[in-house]
Amino acid sequence: xxxxxxxxxxxxxxxxxxxxxxxxxxxxxxxxxxxxxxxxxxxxxxxxxxxxxxxxxxxxxxxxxxxxxxxxxxxxxxxxxxxxxxxxxxxxxxxxxxxxxxxxxxxxxxxxxxxxxxxxxxxxxxxxxxxxxxxxxxxxxxxxxxxxxxxxxxxxxxxxxxxxxxxxxxxxxxxxxxxxxxxxxxxxxxxxxxxxxxxxxxxxxxxxxxxxxxxxxxxxxxxxxxxxxxxxxxxxxxxxxxxxxxxxxxxxxxxxxxxxxxxxxxxxxxxxxxxxxxxxxxxxxxxxxxxxxxxxxxxxxxxxxxxxxxxxxxxxxxxxxxxxxxxxxxxxxxxxxxxxxxxxxxxxxxxxxxxxxxxxxxxxxxxxxxxxxxxxxxxxxxx
Amino acid sequence: xxxxxxxxxxxxxxxxxxxxxxxxxxxxxxxxxxxxxxxxxxxxxxxxxxxxxxxxxxxxxxxxxxxxxxxxxxxxxxxxxxxxxxxxxxxxxxxxxxxxxxxxxxxxxxxxxxxxxxxxxxxxxxxxxxxxxxxxxxxxxxxxxxxxxxxxxxxxxxxxxxxxxxxxxxxxxxxxxxxxxxxxxxxxxxxxxxxxxxxxxxxxxxxxxxxxxxxxxxxxxxxxxxxxxxxxxxxxxxxxxxxx
Numbered sequence: 001x002x003x004x005x006x007x008x009x010x011x012x013x014x015x016x017x018x019x020x021x022x023x024x025x026x027x028x029x030x031x032x033x034x035x036x037x038x039x040x041x042x043x044x045x046x047x048x049x050x051x052x053x054x055x056x057x058x059x060x061x062x063x064x065x066x067x068x069x070x071x072x073x074x075x076x077x078x079x080x081x082x083x084x085x086x087x088x089x090x091x092x093x094x095x096x097x098x099x100x101x102x103x104x105x106x107x108x109x110x111x112x113x114x115x116x117x118x119x120x121x122x123x124x125x126x127x128x129x130x131x132x133x134x135x136x137x138x139x140x141x142x143x144x145x146x147x148x149x150x151x152x153x154x155x156x157x158x159x160x161x162x163x164x165x166x167x168x169x170x171x172x173x174x175x176x177x178x179x180x181x182x183x184x185x186x187x188x189x190x191x192x193x194x195x196x197x198x199x200x201x202x203x204x205x206x207x208x209x210x211x212x213x214x215x216x217x218x219x220x221x222x223x224x225x226x227x228x229x230x231x232x233x234x235x236x237x238x239x240x241x242x243x244x245x246x247x248x249x250x251x252x253x254x255x256x257x258x259x260x261x262x263x264x265x266x267x268x269x270x271x272x273x274x275x276x277x278x279x280x281x282x283x284x285x286x287x288x289x290x291x292x293x294x295x296x297x298x299x300x301x302x303x304x305x306x307x308x309x310x311x312x313x314x315x316x317x318x319x320x321x322x323x324x325x326x327x328x329x330x331x332x333x334x335x336x337x338x339x340x341x342x343x344x345x346x347x348x349x350x351x352x353x354x355x356x357x358x359x360x361x362x363x364x365x366x367x368x369x370x371x372x373x374x375x376x377x378x379x380x381x382x383x
Numbered sequence: 384x385x386x387x388x389x390x391x392x393x394x395x396x397x398x399x400x401x402x403x404x405x406x407x408x409x410x411x412x413x414x415x416x417x418x419x420x421x422x423x424x425x426x427x428x429x430x431x432x433x434x435x436x437x438x439x440x441x442x443x444x445x446x447x448x449x450x451x452x453x454x455x456x457x458x459x460x461x462x463x464x465x466x467x468x469x470x471x472x473x474x475x476x477x478x479x480x481x482x483x484x485x486x487x488x489x490x491x492x493x494x495x496x497x498x499x500x501x502x503x504x505x506x507x508x509x510x511x512x513x514x515x516x517x518x519x520x521x522x523x524x525x526x527x528x529x530x531x532x533x534x535x536x537x538x539x540x541x542x543x544x545x546x547x548x549x550x551x552x553x554x555x556x557x558x559x560x561x562x563x564x565x566x567x568x569x570x571x572x573x574x575x576x577x578x579x580x581x582x583x584x585x586x587x588x589x590x591x592x593x594x595x596x597x598x599x600x601x602x603x604x605x606x607x608x609x610x611x612x613x614x615x616x617x618x619x620x621x622x623x624x625x626x627x
Binding site: 007012298304308378381 | 431434435438440441466467469470471475477481482483484485486490493494495497498499503526542552554
């Protein structure tokens with residue numbers, strides 16, 4: 001038997017191609033939005049998930065260190081290190097700052113880590129790790145920095161010695177890893193005018209030595225094997241009067257409090273996109289079906305069954321879906337890399353989008369199928 | 384000779400009660416294999432209704448229909464699969480050719496055979512034979528839009544003949560054609576009816592082609608009258624008009 005849908009698609013290829021192209025762009029937008037949503041989650045969790053910590057100890061009643069500010073004295077780690085069940089501890093600093101490269105500036109999240117401890121960049125994709133004690137940095141490649149770039153932060157000049165990837169803050173700022181000491185200085189250092197003003201206000205108080213009381217944003221804790229992470233976190237909260245978040249807490253906190261609204265925005269926009277896509281496919285299939293109602297009546301008259309006609313319309317709708325999906329794949333492959341933020345463009349998103357497209361095309365063809373089934377063979381005879 | 388189609392006391396009523404309309408009021412008609420008859424009448428006289436009853440497209444209200452010696456309707460259909468009956472036993476021609484625009488002409492002709500489950504190559508071969516008979520084989524792989532009105536109508540004739548049906552119902556097949564082409568289509572139908580031993584009923588009010596029919600049924604107010612008339616090509620003289 002001849003495949004009627006294939007013949008019809010070949011006959012009206014230009015109309016199909018045009019609609020497929022429009023649908024393809026909409027599907028590409030859908031794929032990208034799904035990827036943006038996944039990317040936001042991946043971004044939010046990129047630093048916690050690669051830090052190697054089991055527990056984040058932060059200032060009481062704060063959501064730090066990634067979601068909001070937290071401040072602890074830098075020597076608190078000593079007390080935590082002796083806690084039962086704690087295998088290792090490390091100070092961690094992170095804060096966002098505008099840094100200068102030549103004449104332009106870039107917003108980065110400065111992350112200070114202790115050498116050989118938790119919280120350092122997990123991979124170096126270019127250059128080398130930090131080996132000097134000061135003024136070296138490893139940048140996420142999304143920052144646009146290259147190995148050897150000189151970047152100015154406050155009064156200091158740092159050299160980018162290595163590049164890492166997929167290390168960003170929950171808001172998408174690329175990470176700039178520096179030594180913990182460097183980060184503490186950058187966080188605390190005041191410019192000379194501020195120092196002068198503070199002295200005047202406090203009448204030359206103890207601010208002369210501005211690094212006297214180093215602070216940190218969080219202490220990363222590695223739990224010893226065999227210990228229950230939640231139990232250790234509860235003990236820290238109870239005895240040290242800090243907040244202690246496990247990875248599950250951190251994940252919940254970042255996803256539900258930081259990217260929650262943005263995710264909802266994307267979800268609503270996705271729904272609108274899908275409705276528009278369905279309307280476009282439905283309109284085309286309906287127009288095409290209505291334009292050949294007489295021929296459908298003739299087909300029925302000469303023996304075509306309703307199921308054959310239904311299959312033809314469904315296959316045409318699926319054909320548009322497949323054309324649209326193929327165009328979407330090519331288009332999204334082209335534009336995804338130029339987005340400023342990470343887009344998690346995984347196979348499951350492709351599979352989901354394909355299934356969604358075919359579902360939409362099937363739904364969109366229902367109204368046409370109804371019209372085609374309703375037409376009687378008698379419509380072929382008479383005026 | 385056994386008739387190809389016999390209709391006895393066929394009625395068709397639309398609606399109920401006071402609003403009921405009797406479109407057909409006891410139609411009797413007999414058509415033999417190999418003959419082409421004309422069914423003429425004014426607009427609204429019941430021509431299309433009669434054709435639809437004959438073509439098993441609508442259900443007559445009462446009466447009896449015999450097709451190729453088999454009773455298929457006796458105050459109700461006696462067969463289960465009306466679609467198969469239409470596909471295998473009745474060929475259709477319409478006011479316009481209504482060829483499927485996305486199929487080639489040969490595929491249009493092969494379609495009834497394919498729908499009947501015949502293999503593609505066999506159906507194509509039969510379609511080519513018919514197109515050759517109708518002198519349009521050179522347009523086999525063309526689409527409908529590439530044909531003139533007359534050529535398209537010839538393709539639709541080939542499609543109607545594809546399953547070798549005992550009866551072909553033609554609903555004003557010359558409506559879109561000029562006089563010359565109308566005459567040639569009806570002459571062609573006459574030849575084909577004889578060649579394939581098919582009974583062809585042509586609904587028309589085309590004055591140009593009416594004189595060609597050897598037998599004419601005139602329909603008026605749901606009643607059918609047979610006009611026995613001069614056979615012009617043989618010149619055998621006038622016969623009296625008898626109503627049935």
